[in-house]
Amino acid sequence: MKYFFSNFFFLIVGISFAQNAELKKELGRIYSNPDSSRFYLKDAESKLFSKSDSGLYYYFKAESFNLKLENQAAKEAFIYSLDYIDPKLNPELVSLAYIRLTRLDKASGQFEKALQFSQDGLKHTESSLDSNFMGYHLLDIAVIYHDMESYEQGVDYGKRALKVLDSYSKSIPAYRAFALNSIAINFDDWNKPDSALFYHYKVLEDIENLDSMRVIFTFNNIGNTLLKQEKYGEARTWVEIALGLNRKDSYPAYGLATNFTNLANIAFNLGEFAKARQLMDSAAYYVQESGSTEKKRDYLYEEYRFHKKKGELTSAMEFLEKHSALKDTIFQEERLRTMSEMEALYDVEQKERELAESRAEVAEHELTVKSRNNLLLLLLIFLLVLLGLGFFIYYRQKNKTRHLQQEAKLQAIYLEQQTQKRLQDQRDSIASDLHDNIGSQLTFIVSSLGNLKFGNLSKEVLSTKIDQISGFTVETVNELRDTIWAMNKESISIEELHSRIQNLFAKARQSCPTIEFEFNLDPHIDTELKLNSIEGVNFYRIVQEAVNNSIKYAKASKIEVDLFLEDEKIKLKVTDDGVGISGENPFGNGMNTMKTRAQRIGKEFEIKSSEGQGTEILVS
Numbered sequence: 001m002k003y004f005f006s007n008f009f010f011l012i013v014g015i016s017f018a019q020n021a022e023l024k025k026e027l028g029r030i031y032s033n034p035d036s037s038r039f040y041l042k043d044a045e046s047k048l049f050s051k052s053d054s055g056l057y058y059y060f061k062a063e064s065f066n067l068k069l070e071n072q073a074a075k076e077a078f079i080y081s082l083d084y085i086d087p088k089l090n091p092e093l094v095s096l097a098y099i100r101l102t103r104l105d106k107a108s109g110q111f112e113k114a115l116q117f118s119q120d121g122l123k124h125t126e127s128s129l130d131s132n133f134m135g136y137h138l139l140d141i142a143v144i145y146h147d148m149e150s151y152e153q154g155v156d157y158g159k160r161a162l163k164v165l166d167s168y169s170k171s172i173p174a175y176r177a178f179a180l181n182s183i184a185i186n187f188d189d190w191n192k193p194d195s196a197l198f199y200h201y202k203v204l205e206d207i208e209n210l211d212s213m214r215v216i217f218t219f220n221n222i223g224n225t226l227l228k229q230e231k232y233g234e235a236r237t238w239v240e241i242a243l244g245l246n247r248k249d250s251y252p253a254y255g256l257a258t259n260f261t262n263l264a265n266i267a268f269n270l271g272e273f274a275k276a277r278q279l280m281d282s283a284a285y286y287v288q289e290s291g292s293t294e295k296k297r298d299y300l301y302e303e304y305r306f307h308k309k310k311g312e313l314t315s316a317m318e319f320l321e322k323h324s325a326l327k328d329t330i331f332q333e334e335r336l337r338t339m340s341e342m343e344a345l346y347d348v349e350q351k352e353r354e355l356a357e358s359r360a361e362v363a364e365h366e367l368t369v370k371s372r373n374n375l376l377l378l379l380l381i382f383l384l385v386l387l388g389l390g391f392f393i394y395y396r397q398k399n400k401t402r403h404l405q406q407e408a409k410l411q412a413i414y415l416e417q418q419t420q421k422r423l424q425d426q427r428d429s430i431a432s433d434l435h436d437n438i439g440s441q442l443t444f445i446v447s448s449l450g451n452l453k454f455g456n457l458s459k460e461v462l463s464t465k466i467d468q469i470s471g472f473t474v475e476t477v478n479e480l481r482d483t484i485w486a487m488n489k490e491s492i493s494i495e496e497l498h499s500r501i502q503n504l505f506a507k508a509r510q511s512c513p514t515i516e517f518e519f520n521l522d523p524h525i526d527t528e529l530k531l532n533s534i535e536g537v538n539f540y541r542i543v544q545e546a547v548n549n550s551i552k553y554a555k556a557s558k559i560e561v562d563l564f565l566e567d568e569k570i571k572l573k574v575t576d577d578g579v580g581i582s583g584e585n586p587f588g589n590g591m592n593t594m595k596t597r598a599q600r601i602g603k604e605f606e607i608k609s610s611e612g613q614g615t616e617i618l619v620s
Helices: 002-030 034-047 051-067 071-081 091-107 111-128 131-147 151-166 173-189 193-205 212-228 232-246 253-269 273-290 293-310 313-330 333-454 459-488 494-511 533-554 589-600
Strands: 491-493 516-521 530-532 558-566 569-576 605-609 615-619
Touching: 002 034, 002 051, 034 051, 034 333, 051 071, 051 091, 071 091, 091 111, 091 131, 091 293, 111 131, 131 151, 131 173, 151 173, 173 193, 173 212, 193 212, 212 232, 212 253, 232 253, 253 273, 253 293, 273 293, 293 313, 333 459, 333 494, 333 533, 459 494, 491 494, 491 533, 494 516, 494 533, 494 558, 530 533, 533 558, 533 569, 533 589, 533 615, 589 605, 589 615
Parallel strands: 516 558
Antiparallel strands: 491 530, 558 569, 569 615, 605 615
């Protein structure tokens, strides 16, 4: 009889576990389809039969906020989920919730709160006996101490994490890599580069067992250590590897902020101040995107060093004051004292827990006696379950039918949204092409009218000029037809693109006779080569916009367009010898339009310019 009730108890637990696992699987779809997370969560509301089910619901709701970078909402939802998640059914979600909370507070500079969450997570893993997450919480503490510039403690906790993971036969390789990194970055900023490089290279020793996208930081951090040793060439190579990988990442802001800051440091140390300025501007953008206090602190310090290197001492002091003010908010004495008290409290709790474990051994015998009385309770549960099981099967079948109906509705909504999106993209493309084309033609007309205004011309010359303007106006209508024609073509040949650009230059020479226009076509390009219509039209429109900008703003005496073949790719370069782009307004609407067009055909868009030095635009 006793055997029967024990087996029945495990059957009930098994049913509960299976229900929980299925719900977890369904909610897990938010990672692959974050835009549909609201629908998945709404669908799950009808399947919450227990407190542990609610725990899953609140956890994945927090994750949906986290994926959308809604940090405050994510933090509140993760904290709420911890009151519901069953630590026996889903111990890993408890650990992950603490890890997410740690990262959110660390990113915003609330290090004492981040440390508290890490320590709470560590307590949980000691009871759940999960060595992987135990190592993870320890390495998180190591990183927090690094950000607080307590490098000795950071190294100590990083080594504790590594010891736990190395002693566990099923440790996750990525977690071990994170632990090695936490040790290395503390050694790096502790001014011990050889030790830092030793631990960084140990990550790469295991690279065949790792996904390189999960250890991007290693490539950047090796470069960072080499940078501090003034090995600028080697450092740049490592950081650029990290930059390339971060650009493929789904959430690259934190990594890109680090990469651009380091590359700017290398550039100004090599005397490449114009390049360093561009890199610092990129770093500033991604620091803002990341919301990281740590990255903002690093960026402000590098701005100080950049201006100091250039001899701009007033600007350098302004950035140093901002850096010091931010650093003061992080390293207040009261916060440091709070963290020390938390560390001491954690040590005391550790000892108390060891004492409690010895007492638990004594209580275990008493628990065995009490368990016999629970058999009567299990009998009652058995009778109730027999009644409830029939209802559960009926309700589940009914719920499954409703779920299929709702999924069919969602699919129909999704297909409708996709159709609307394609229609909107087509409208935007047509509107953009019409605007750019007609705009450039009108610029030529306005320029010609301007020449008439200030010229003392004879009747014959004036008549000729008016005929030209009339021709441009007619051509505007023709260009409108050309735009519609091009968008209806499946492909455009290089020869057709060459002809259209030559026609553009012919018109430009008529309206701007003082400017020299030159178009160079690489002889290695097969003129019969076909581009798809979108690619061909966007190449042409970029040339139109660039030439238009040079005529209107650059005061150039020469505008040159090169269409060439490099690395088996068609590339476009537009240069002028004008006044360059002002540092106060480096990117106008025209530049953004060209960049958008380049991205639309999968090309990189790059601008090189400085005041008085002309402008070069490269589409590659």
